[in-house]
Amino acid sequence: MIYPPDFKEKSILFINSGDLNENKIKFGNDNIVFLKDGKIDNRVSCHKVFAVFIVGEISITSVLIKKCLNYGISLFLLDRDFKVYGSFGAKAEGNYLLRMKQYSFDKDLVFAKQIVKNKVFNQLRLLRKRKILPKEEYYISKKAIFAKIDVAKDNQELLGLEGSRQKDFYGLYFKDLGWYKRMPRTKVDEYNLLLDMGYTFLFNYCDSLLRLYGFDTYKGFYHKLFFQRKSLSCDIMEPFRCIIDHCLLKSFQLKQIDKKDFKIIKGRYFLDFQKNQKYAEIFLQAIGDCKEEIFKFIYGFYRAILKDSALLPVFKI
Structure with missing residues (x-):
């Protein structure tokens, strides 16, 4: 521990x-x-x-x-x-009490709604900081989206709300990048490739922390059981995706992203191997800057499961 x-x-x-x-x-x-x-x-x-x-x-x-x-x-x-x-990975598989609590957990939809709210909340904060959303519109949007999340009947409806909101967010937040659309693992452009990289680091970082406490990271509450998918790690990383999103835009604004670092093979973008470290360090630094907040969130999640609490911590970017 x-x-x-x-x-x-x-x-x-x-x-x-x-x-x-x-x-x-x-x-x-x-x-x-x-x-x-x-x-x-x-x-x-x-x-x-x-x-x-x-x-x-x-x-x-x-x-x-x-x-x-x-x-x-x-x-x-x-x-x-x-x-x-x-x-x-360092892990605490012997924490049987935690796993018993995790396997018998019955607040899946309650926690899923809080995770999605936290993710949307941070997306709105990023848009507000960039002055894309005026103050009044920020509060109106937040209230409207949260109301829809509250009345969602199941995870499928929640996934639909999240996906729709995320599509709108990417289009607004990455407008200056000439954003096309989010296409995971397809390498359709430099920015999708870099998001894949950043999200990979973030996912594994969250997974490491969860395993350190003894969680079964294949058993999630929002992303359901699927063969070889670490659903819990997928759940927990959602509020923190904004760290990578903000990092990508900041790197673009600071002109750290050089299109000459990338090459196109059969319509797919690849990063020159010698340039890997440059971009990896940018994302890892961003995660490192928020490492205490990520740790406290996961520690709070751990305490919530043990105490059978219905409240998750909230991460604010």
Whole structure:
């Protein structure tokens, strides 16, 4: 178990294996050690790391895996398209009391409505901050959307409301980007590709925290059971998607996104492997800036399940 004061000092590491000629990472003296040309290039204390994302081919020692698990560090292995193909995560599977509560949970729709409200709330806040929504219209929209969510009869109706609202949000918020539409994993343009990347990091970050408490991340309350889908992690990340959305727009405004970094193969956009780290660091920094808020939300969710509470925490961007 980890608590807020301890988590404050934790960080996320991103490793692009293309930067290391011999592609080796090992453990030494309570440190994660990076090797370049057979020599130690850098090291970081295991006490200060929560998750490590590794992109590309790399050699990892069994000692490193064992020590990472002992220190509560999650390792994620990603291919060059940022799809996770393997992970070693710190978890508390023995927390049977929590899982009994989770499996017998009977407030699925109640929690689902709160999650969707929190997501919509943050989308409206982003639009308000950009002055796309005037103050009066912001409150009118919030009241109207929340009223529709309150009377939703089931998850399918809720999913429809969320999808409609999200489509409108993307069109308004990303207007300056020449936004087409959101198409996950299709790589139809640079911005969809970057959103996929950011959401992947966010999803795995939330999943790591949930497993740290002992949750079965395949059992959700909004996204229902589906083969090999971590439905609970999908649920919990929803209020935090705004972090990635805001980060993408901010990067565009700061001219950090260079279209020359991308290449098109058979109509699909790909990020040049040497540029992976540039964009990964942008998104991981954004997640890191909100890490305490994300942790507190998931800790609050953990407490709500144990106490059989009907109220979830609220995240505000």
